[in-house]
Each structure stands twice: as C-alpha cells, then as structure tokens.
Amino acid sequence: MSTSYSIRSRLNWLFLVIVAGLLAAMAAFNYQAGRREREAALHEELGSIVARMSGSLPAALWNFDQGQIDRIVAAEMGAKFIESIVVVQDKKIAGGMARDSAGQVATIKQAPPSGEFSGGAPLSFVDGGKKQELGTVTVNISYETVRAAMRGELIRQTIQALVLAVALMAALSLSLARVVVHPLERVRDALEQIGAGSADLTRRLPLTGSVEFIGIAHGFNAFVERLDRVIQQVRQQAETVSVGSKEIADGNLDLSHRTEETASHVQAIAQTVTEMRHSVEVNAEGAETANRCGRDAAQIADRGGELMDTVIKTMDEMSTSAGRITEITSVIDTIAFQTNILALNAAVEAARAGEQGRGFAVVAGEVRSLAQRSGEAAREIKELIDDTVARVGNGQQQVDAAGRTIREVVGAIRKVSDILGEITTASQQQRQSIGQVGDAIASIDEATQRNAALVEQVSAAATSVRESTSGLVAAVGAFTVSERS
Template sequence: MPTFAWLSTYVRGAFMKNVPCEASDQLDPDEYLVTRNDAQGIITYVNGRWYPATGYAPSDLIGAATKMLYHADMPSQVGSDVWATLARGRTWSGLQKLRRKDGSAFWALAIVTPDLRNGTVAGYISVRTRADPAQVAVAETAFAQWKSGKRIRYRMRNGEIVRRRRILRSALDMMPALNSARADAIDTIRLMSGGDLSRRISNDRERSNRKPLIESLDVMRKGFVRAVRDMRASTLATRSAASEIASATVNLSHRATQQSASLEQAAVAIEQLDRSVQSIIDGTTQAHGKTQSAAALAAQGVSAAQQAGRTMSATAERATRIAGISSMIESIAFQTSILALNASVEAARAGIEGRGFAVVAAEVRALSQRSSTAARDIRGLVDDTVAQIEAGAGQVLTNEKTIEQLAEAIIGLEKVVASIAGATHQQGIAISEVSRNISDLSGAVAHTAAMVGQAATAAEALLDQSNALDVSMAAFRLSETDR
C-alpha cells in the first residue's frame, strides 16, 4: 500500500482544487485518450487524440500533473476507490468527470492500470473512452450525493457505482453472468485473433455485473482499431512519402548525372583554356625576351649614333683646319707670285745678265699661281665637305633622337610585355586551380550521384515494404464506423 500512498493525496488534491465547469459533454463513440504517468504523477506520454478531443496539445500535458485534467465535481470517493483497487494490483475501471482546456466538462470511462516494470510500480496507464449515458446519469446522482455528504445511497467498488442494498444480490447473480461473459470474451478474442475487429462488444445494464471484463475487452478492441487505423494512415503516408522520395531521388540522380557531365565538359574546356594560357605564357615570355634584346640593341644604336655624331664633329673640325691651311697656302702662293713678278722686273733691268733669273722668276710665278688655284680648289672641296659633314651631323643628331625615342618606346613595351607576362602567369595559376577544383567537384558530384542512386534504391525498397505492410494490414477487418 505505501507504493500508492502518493496517489491518494494526489487524487484528493486534484478533486479539491479545480474550478467547476458549466457544460457537460461526451467523447466520440470510437474516441479513446491515453496517458502514461510516472511514479510522481507527472504525465510522460499522451496520444495524439487529446488535442482534437480536449484542446490540450501534447506540450500542454507532458510534464504536467494529472490533476489538471480532473473536474472539481469529482468526489473523493472516486480517488479512494482508485487507490484501493490499484493497491491490490488490479485494474480500476469507472467513470470520471474531466475538463477540457476551455473549461468545459466531459464524461469518460477510464481504465487505470498499474505500470509494472521489473515487478515495481513505475506509475500507471490510463485509457479513457466514451461513457455510457445511462451510467453517466447514475454517476451524476452518486457524485452529487458524495459531494454533499447527505443521504448517501451509493458506494463505489472497483469503479462500479452500486446501491448499497443491491450489493448482496449482485454477488448472488454473479456466477451466471460470469459464465456468459466468459463465452462472449472467448468469441471476441477468437475473432480478434483472426484479425476481425469489427464486432462491437455490448455493455448493457443487464450485463453490468461483468462490466470490468467487457469494458476491458472493448477498450482492447478499440485500442487495436485505433492502432490499425493509425498504422494504415502511417502506411499510406509512408508509401506516399516513399513514392515522392523515389521520384525525387530519380530526378535528382538524373540531374546529378547531367551536372556531372556538364562538369566534365567544363573540365575539358578548362584544360584546353589552361593549355592556351600556357601557350600565351610561353609567347609572352619569348616576347619579353625579344623586347629586352630590342631594348639592348636600341641602347647600342643610341650609343653608336652618339659616337657617329662625335666622329663627324671631329671630322668637321679637321676639315675646317684643312680649309684654314688651304687659305694660308693660297696667301703664300699670292705673295710668291708678287715676289716672282718683282724678280722679273729686276731681271729685266739687269739686262742680259738677268735673263736666266727672269726665266726662274717666271717659273716661280707660274708655280705660285697653280698653287693658289689648287689651294682655292682644296678650300672649295673642304667647304663642301664641311657643309656635308654639318648636314650629316644634323641628320645623325636627328637619328640619335629618333633612336632614343625608339629605345624609350621599346623599354616601355618591354615593361608592358613583362606586366602581361606576369598577369598571364597568375592567370595560368588561377586557371590551373580552377581546373583542379572542377575536377574535384566533378568527382564529388559523381559520388553524390552514386549516393543518390543508392537512396533511390532504398526509397524503392521502402515503397515495396510499405506496400507489403499495406497488404499485411488488409488482413484486419474493421467495421464501417471504425474506418
């Protein structure tokens, strides 16, 4: 009994602290609500029917105390009977008045079973279904008497509400009813073992003395019905999801294959581009080398032009000196001619003795005249040469400036080519990296395509299993209302 001591206090607190509700209602005929509590009375599990039936979402109930579900009109006699029945290790079955989240009340037939684990009570499991209207009418009267404490004509035994004077008669009538209940239970179990869940179990007033057995079987049948319905719904959803997954994976596999082919084409194109860039790099490297050579030749040309300019300047200077010497020779020849003329005059004055001298003077004069003519010719040639040298020096200077400009242009071109070569080299490195990345990505996509193919195979297997499960579930027969 100490194992269930917490339940008595817990139930009494639940019945005393709730706020009364105004409305009364019933569950649907085939509805059932399941809760599981731990040893401290905390809800650890609720099935999915609580929300549509009561407005409580699973998050509202899990982790909460069960007392939040009970209505204030529940008397303490119900809790005492629940405790006494569970303390004997038996299942309690009776009516409870519960409250919805909006405050409205509803009646339910509750079956509370101890949750035994390794021989120890870990809590209890409660299954609540629709209550019989006739039993609800009796419970309304009994609950009111128990709450008021006056003229108590009813008592509760194992969840069943009976008049005090009928207890003895119920005991005398129990044996025939139990035999009938046993036969009905055997028939029901045989049908259920064959997968036929369509037979509803009657629980009329004449059979109230076999109520726990009948109600337990009916709750079990309803549980099987709900499980079959849920499994069919889950199978249908699984089959639909598996079909969608199979279709999606096939489509994804096709797209992955296309993407892999596209990546392979891109990899080939990148490889071709890489080879082209490498060719460009080689060409720019050669162009860079040639521009460096051209820049060196241009520098040599500038130096040679400068040297030619200096040489022509020196030649012009020498020609000018030659012209000066020619002028001096011409002056000497002119003076010699005058001296020869004077000598001829003096020889004429001397007479016969001066004839020989006169002949010599004439020859000297003739030589001086020819020397003067030759000097004038040389000076003319020198002047022409100097003029040509000066013109050539000007042209050399012009050529020197042109060569210098050409050298500067070649040097600038060499820098541009060097920059292009560096950029092309970096581009080649980047393209090579892109090529490697595309190759890796192509391998990853191919691996993904293979995995998608495996997923498609698994989805098809899941679809086959869903179909097989659906065929297996078809072995269970439900009534039209249960479907």
C-alpha cells in the same frame, strides 16, 4: 497433440473436484465421528454388561449354582454383538458361552482368544463382612456389528454426497452458464467478428451482467475503441507515407537522372580542365622561354644601346674634326686669296720693271695660278667638308633618333621581359590553381559518383518503403472502423 477444453467444462470439472473433495471430506469426517460414537457406545455397553455380571455372578459362584451362572451368561449372550463370555474361578472355567461362525450360542469349556474389544472384572463376594475373591468374568465383543453399521452409514453418506454433488453441480453449471460462460461467449463472438475477414472494430459488448463482466466489457470496449482510433490513424499515416514515399521515389528518380547528368558534366569539365592544364603548362613553358628570350633581347638591346652611344660619340668627334677641317680650309682659302693678291701685285710690279721683271712675272703668274688652284681646291674641300658636315649632322640626328629608338626599344624589351616574367609567374600560379581545380573537380566527380550510388540506394529504399506501405495499407484496410469526421 494437446486437447483443448472449454472453460465451462474446465470449471465444471474443477467445481466437481472441489465439491467431491469437500463432500468426501465431510463424509469421511461424519464416518469417523459415527465410528467413534458407535465405538464409545459399544465400550459403554461393554462396561454395563461387565458391571451387571459383576453384580449377579458372585452370589451364584459362592453358592456353586451352575444353572444360575449359565442363565446369567445366556441372558447376556442375547446381545448379538457379544462374541463370548467366560467366567473363571480358581483358574478354571466356571461358565462360558460363545458364538460360532453361524452365530449360534454354545457352551465352551476352553477360553476363546480375545476379540477386538474385550472387557473384564474381578468377581468378589462379601461374607461376614469379609470380601472374598472368587474369580473373573471376561466379555468379548464383536466389532462386526460396528462395521456393518458403518458400512450402511458409509453408503448413506455416499448417496447423500452424490445427490448433493449432482445438485450443486447443476446449480453451479447453470450459474456458470449465466454468470460466466454467456458473457465470455459474447466476448468470444465479438473477438471472432474482429478476427474474421471483416475485422469489425465497430462491435461493442453490452454493459450487462455482473460487476466483473461489466468491467471486462467496459475494458474490452475501451480497448476496441482505442484500437479503432489507432487503426484509423495507422491507415491515414500509411496512406500519407505511401504518397510521400511515391513522391520521394519520383524525386529520387529525377535526382538520379540529374545526378547522372551532373556526373557526365563534371567528367567533361574534368577532361576540359585536364586539357586546360596541359595548355597552361605549354603556355607556361612558352612564357618561360619567351621570358628567357626577352631577357636575352634586353641584354642585346643594352649592348646595342652602348654601341649606339659609342657611334653617337664618334659622330660628335667626327663633327668636331670636320669643323676643324673647315677652319683649316678657310685658312688655306685665305692664304690662297692673299697669295693671289700678292701674285697680282708682283705681276704689276714685274710689268712695271719691264724686261727685267719678265721672269718674275712668269713666277708671279705661276704663283697666281697655284694660288687660284689652291683656292679652288680649298673651296672644293670646303664644299666637300660642308657636305660631309651636313651629312654627318644628318647622320648624327639619325643616330640620335636611332639611339632614342634603341633606348625606347630597350625600355620596351625590359617591359616585355617584365611582363613575360609576370606572365610566367601567373602561368605557374594558373598551373597550380588549375591543378587544385582539377583535384577539386576530381573530388567533386567522386562525390557525385557516391551521391549517384546513394541516390540509387535511397530510391531502392523508397521503393521498398512504398511497397511495405502498400502492404500496410492493404493490411489495415482489412479492418472495419467507425466513420469519424
């Protein structure tokens, strides 16, 4: 688990590292500079010693004055930083001293190893204007004095750095607390109040402190002000959406009921249309059958009309024949009348003849009797024929009336046949139309079912939106916002 530190601690540690690094760098620089200065001074001192001995030792060596050589070497060995001085003449040690581990000076017979710093110079003497090379002098200097001095300098630099670091850290910590930490704590407190249970968005930061923190406070206040307005708008919109979603849910519920009623009505209509289609099909089949029967009746009526025309024609012929019979009967009646007159005249003449005409009178009487009987028979025939003619006339009138009636019946049957044809055509068209209506109602029923399903989905979505909006209202209700008109 990661460990969290405060910004004050982090900045303190950061400044501590920076200050410590800077002070360490300064101490290292000062240390190196001091060491170089001391080394330079040591080299300069070494050069001075070598120069002095180059000036004092040649005369003692020329004169073989060992005591003077030892005194000169001992005098120079008084410096604590000199480890050894060796004077060589003719490859032999003419004089030399060195310090032991206890720091005591002693005369040496052999040349010691070269030290960390050494310097030397040839020794020469001028005799009679001629320069004589006598030997060399070598001085070894100990670096321990420099180290000791540098250790002291390092301790001093370290103490100074620590004191300065503590002072700087205290000053920086106080400055951070005043300039950075306290304003940040105010921001933290404001954010904690906003993030707490009350979620107070009326909290504002004071515009105090440095320019940067004034800018932060101004930006924070602007952000909280904007958030305050946004939360108010969200609250208002959420309440509006909640009310609207409730109205939508109620409307969808009512629409769902109406859609179900519409679906049931559409199903009833579809069933009715199906029954109507069946009835129309039955009617169409009946109309088609009636149309066929009408056509057959029209044909039969046409044949009846033709037969009636034939009967009328026959009646006309019978009436004509009866007229001729009447004429013939009239002729027979005229002949019988004339025969009777002739028989009467013959009887008169027979009576005048007397006995001779008796037989003729008998014949005339018979002829007269036959003439009377013929006249009566002719009159009876005439009466019968007149009655027949009258009846034939009445029959002809009735046949004419029957012919006209049959022709009217034929016309009516033809009209009925035409009407039945139109009814058949209309029934077929109705059957097609009702089929299309049935298909359309089936489509409407399917669409109504889909609409009902969609209404249920919309109702569920509206309920979900209402629940989400209620949660949103409750969520934004946790914020404390400013009162605005």
